[in-house]
Structures are given as structure tokens and as C-alpha cells.
Amino acid sequence: MDSTLALAAEGYAWLPDRWRTHTGPVVRTRLLGHPAVGLRGPEAVRFFYDDRHVARRAALPEPVMATLFGRGGVQSLDGEAHRERKALLMDVVSPPERVEALAEGFAAAWEEALPGWLGDGRIVLFDEAGVVLTLAVARWAGVPLAGHEARPLAADLLAMVDGFATAGPRHWRGRKARVEREAWLVELVEGVRSGEVETPRGSALERIATHRNADGEPLEPHVAAVEVLNVLRPTAAVAWYAAFAAHALHRWPRHRERLGEAAYAYAFADEVRRFYPFAPFVAGRAVTDLTWHGEPIPYGSLLLLDLYGQNHERALWGDPYIFRPDRFLGGGVDPRLLVPQGGGDPESGHRCPGESATRSLIAAVAARLAELSYAVPSQDLTIPLGRIPTRPRSGMVLSNLAR
Structure with a gap:
């Protein structure tokens, strides 16, 4: 039986619920008419991200490419x-000095925005954090951006993320935003190459615009634009985690x-990433006939690595539905265990190259929220698992902010 409609209805709960009714090392189902096999666990992460087993490119549906990732990236x-x-x-993204510079840029942009939030009014933290993050990453990446341009850019970057898993208006808003922002960045890339656009040497924009492939050829301008968006978009998407961090501080002050x-602060950031729903699963295609713990996986099968389920697996976490940051104190985090944005080796695999920056930014948001006093007025704080990507319905409204 095809589970596409069930996935659309159940969202994050869909694949974890299948594990509750199945025994054995895999879950078998169908999506969009194709056989699909669900995996989870640290061993499965290693198996899934092995290029000899799974190809990611063939599993990315067109709606995801047209909103979230772009083509050619x-x-x-x-x-x-x-x-x-x-x-x-x-x-471009991962060296510690680059991560530190981005965090410092975020702190500066937060301080610029803060006076406008203080007083008797209210803000929607999801929206405002998106603007601050966008302004910070644009400056850090060397993308020319006037202050008043940060809000519309943030809205477009967040729309690309918000629209990838729906067929409704959110999806078409995300498509439109990607088309327009890719065209804008193509012009910037070509301007950097011609010398008409100034950007700091070594910035993300300069590095990507001037990069040459192994064959010595520069990236196609459109592909370079997609890769610049691959720096801007995930940073703006930390707005989801900002809302979750505020939600956690409200529930567990x-x-x-x-x-x-x-x-x-970093342990708190890791627990936010583990506890709250971000990516439900990642998908790939079997590149050959495979076997996983004795279970056959035919060539071409869709493989689903269950991220949300793994981050809430009792056998791995003991008390997965208790928010407990101290579980991450005193040692490093096994990258095959904590997989909020995917797994694998960030150096060579598909794990997000900006994960260290994401952790740093979440920690910075949480620390700055803790420095403020504010009220959380009556609002809808539910986090619907049927919506991908989800967040508190209200976006986390804060009022009466003061230092």
C-alpha cells in the first residue's frame, strides 16, 4: 500500500509510527509508487552515507530541488x-575562525535590532531572528545588502525552506523566491567576476564566484548562485531553532x-536540535542490490534514514522525551547518533557543512534570550507534527522585552 498520503497527513510521526508496528531491522513501504525501505540507528547512518550503497541525487524530487536546494548545487x-x-x-563555512566570525556578526546584528524590540510592544521571534540571521550571514558572506533589504531577503530564504514539503501556497511562494533570488545572485556572481561588484577577498561570495572545478572551469553562474544560496539559506533557517530555543526556555525556565x-549553551543547542523536529528523514536510492542485517534491498529502492525517529529512540537516548541538555556535557557528540540535519561525514559526505555554525548560532540565540526579560503572552504554542517543517504555530511571540 502506498504511504504518500499518510506521510502528508502524519509528517514527522509517519516513519516512527511504522517502526512501532514492524519488527526487524527495516520498515518496508511505498512512496510515490516506489518501494521504500526505512532505516535508523548509528550503523544505518554509516551504511546510508556510503556512496557504494546509496546515491542521494536520484532521490531528490523536483519540488525539493525547486525550493530547498536548487538545481546543480x-x-x-x-x-x-x-x-x-x-x-x-x-x-568557506566550517573553519573555526569562520564560524567564530559568523557568530560575532550575528551578535552585532542582534544588538542593532534589539532597541527596536525593547519596550511595551511585541515581536514574533521567528520572523525577527530570521532578519537578524540574514543580515549577519549576508555581511559575513560578502553579499552587498543594505539594512532595509534584509527583511525581504529573509522572507525569501525562509520561504524556500518552508515550502519544500507541501503542494500548497507555501510551496509556490518558495519556488518564486528561489527563482528571483537565484537571478539576483547570478548578477552578483557575474559582477564579482567582472570586477563591477566589490566583495571582501576570501568571502563566501568571492570564493564561490572565482572557484574552478577540477577541470579548471569556473562554475556556471547559475550553479554559483545556487551555492551562495547554500550558504545564506541554511543560516536564515536557524530561525526555526531560535523559535524552538525560546519555546524550551518558556517550558523549562x-x-x-x-x-x-x-x-x-552548546549543550542546550544540541538538545534543542535533538528534541525538536527539524528534518523528518533523508532519502537516497540503492545503487546496487544491497543487504542490511539480512534484509534484501533491491537496486533502485528508495532508502529513508529516519532522523526524527532516531533522535527520539529510547534505546539510544534513554529518556528521549525529556529535555535534558546535560546529556551533551562532558564529551563530544557522536555524529552517527545525533542526526537532526542528516548524518555522515561532513568532510566527504552529505552532512551539512554548516552544522558547527548552526550549533554556534543556536547557542548564541539562547544565551541572548537568557539575558533578556520578556513576557510570553497567550498564543498558540503547539508544534504540529503534520507540518513540515514545523515550528510553534505562533512563531513565539514575546512582549515587554527589557535588558
Whole structure:
């Protein structure tokens, strides 16, 4: 029986619910008419992200490419082409000094915005965090952006994320935003190459615009634009985690007092990423006939790595539905265990190259929220699992903010 409609209705709960009614190491179903096999667990992460087993490119549906990822970017590549492009983005985004610079840029943009939030009024944190994050990453990436342009850019970046998993108006808004912003960035890329657009040497925009593939050729302007969006869009998407962080502090305010400690702020960020729903699963195609714990997986099968289910698996976490940041204190996080944005090796696989920046930004948001006093007025704080990507319905309304 095809489960496409069930997935649309159940969202994040769909694949975890299938595990509750199945025994064995896999869940078998059908999506969009194709046989699909669900996997979960640290061993499954290693298996799924092995290029000898699974190709990601063939599993990305057109609606996702047209909103979330774009065509020709790193997510649509496999093998050596993917490794070469991923090395570029890792070098742009992941070095500690680059992550620190982005966090400092976020802190500066937050301080600029804060006076407009203070007083008797109210803000929707999801929206305002999106603007602050967008302004910070644009400056950091060397993308020319006037202050008044940050809000419409943030709206477009968030629309690309918000529309990838629906067939309704959100999806068409995301498509429109991607078309328009790719065209804008094509002009910027060509301007950098011609010398008409100034951007700091070593910035993300400069590095991507001037990058040459292994064959010595520059990226097509459209592909370069997609990769610049692959820097801007995920940073703006930390707005989802900002809303979740505020939601957690509202439900469990005892954590506020320790967020001045850097180690605890990062542990809090990791627990936000584990506890709250972000990506439900990632998909790939079997590149050959496979076997997983004795279960046959025929060539061409759709493989689904259950991210939300794994992050809430009792056998892995013990008390998965208790928000407990201290589970991440005192040691590193196994990247095969905590998989909010996917798994695998960030150096060579499909794991998000900006994951360290995401952690840093969530920790920064949480610490700054803890420094403020504010009220949480009556609002709808439910987080619907049937909506992908989800967030508190209200977007986290805060009022009467004060230092």
C-alpha cells in the first residue's frame, strides 16, 4: 500500500509510527509508487552515507530541488563531483575562525535590532531572528545588502525552506523566491567576476564566484548562485531553532541561569536540535542490490534514514522525551547518533557543512534570550507534527522585552 498520503497527513510521526508496528531491522513501504525501505540507528547512518550503497541525487524530487536546494548545487551531486564541491563549501563555512566570525556578526546584528524590540510592544521571534540571521550571514558572506533589504531577503530564504514539503501556497511562494533570488545572485556572481561588484577577498561570495572545478572551469553562474544560496539559506533557517530555543526556555525556565556558560549553551543547542523536529528523514536510492542485517534491498529502492525517529529512540537516548541538555556535557557528540540535519561525514559526505555554525548560532540565540526579560503572552504554542517543517504555530511571540 502506498504511504504518500499518510506521510502528508502524519509528517514527522509517519516513519516512527511504522517502526512501532514492524519488527526487524527495516520498515518496508511505498512512496510515490516506489518501494521504500526505512532505516535508523548509528550503523544505518554509516551504511546510508556510503556512496557504494546509496546515491542521494536520484532521490531528490523536483519540488525539493525547486525550493530547498536548487538545481546543480552540492546536494544534487554524488561521488567525486560531490566531494570536490563539498570541499569548497567546507573551506568557506566550517573553519573555526569562520564560524567564530559568523557568530560575532550575528551578535552585532542582534544588538542593532534589539532597541527596536525593547519596550511595551511585541515581536514574533521567528520572523525577527530570521532578519537578524540574514543580515549577519549576508555581511559575513560578502553579499552587498543594505539594512532595509534584509527583511525581504529573509522572507525569501525562509520561504524556500518552508515550502519544500507541501503542494500548497507555501510551496509556490518558495519556488518564486528561489527563482528571483537565484537571478539576483547570478548578477552578483557575474559582477564579482567582472570586477563591477566589490566583495571582501576570501568571502563566501568571492570564493564561490572565482572557484574552478577540477577541470579548471569556473562554475556556471547559475550553479554559483545556487551555492551562495547554500550558504545564506541554511543560516536564515536557524530561525526555526531560535523559535524552538525560546519555546524550551518558556517550558523549562530553569535552564536560563546556566546559559552564560559556553559549554552549557552548546549543550542546550544540541538538545534543542535533538528534541525538536527539524528534518523528518533523508532519502537516497540503492545503487546496487544491497543487504542490511539480512534484509534484501533491491537496486533502485528508495532508502529513508529516519532522523526524527532516531533522535527520539529510547534505546539510544534513554529518556528521549525529556529535555535534558546535560546529556551533551562532558564529551563530544557522536555524529552517527545525533542526526537532526542528516548524518555522515561532513568532510566527504552529505552532512551539512554548516552544522558547527548552526550549533554556534543556536547557542548564541539562547544565551541572548537568557539575558533578556520578556513576557510570553497567550498564543498558540503547539508544534504540529503534520507540518513540515514545523515550528510553534505562533512563531513565539514575546512582549515587554527589557535588558
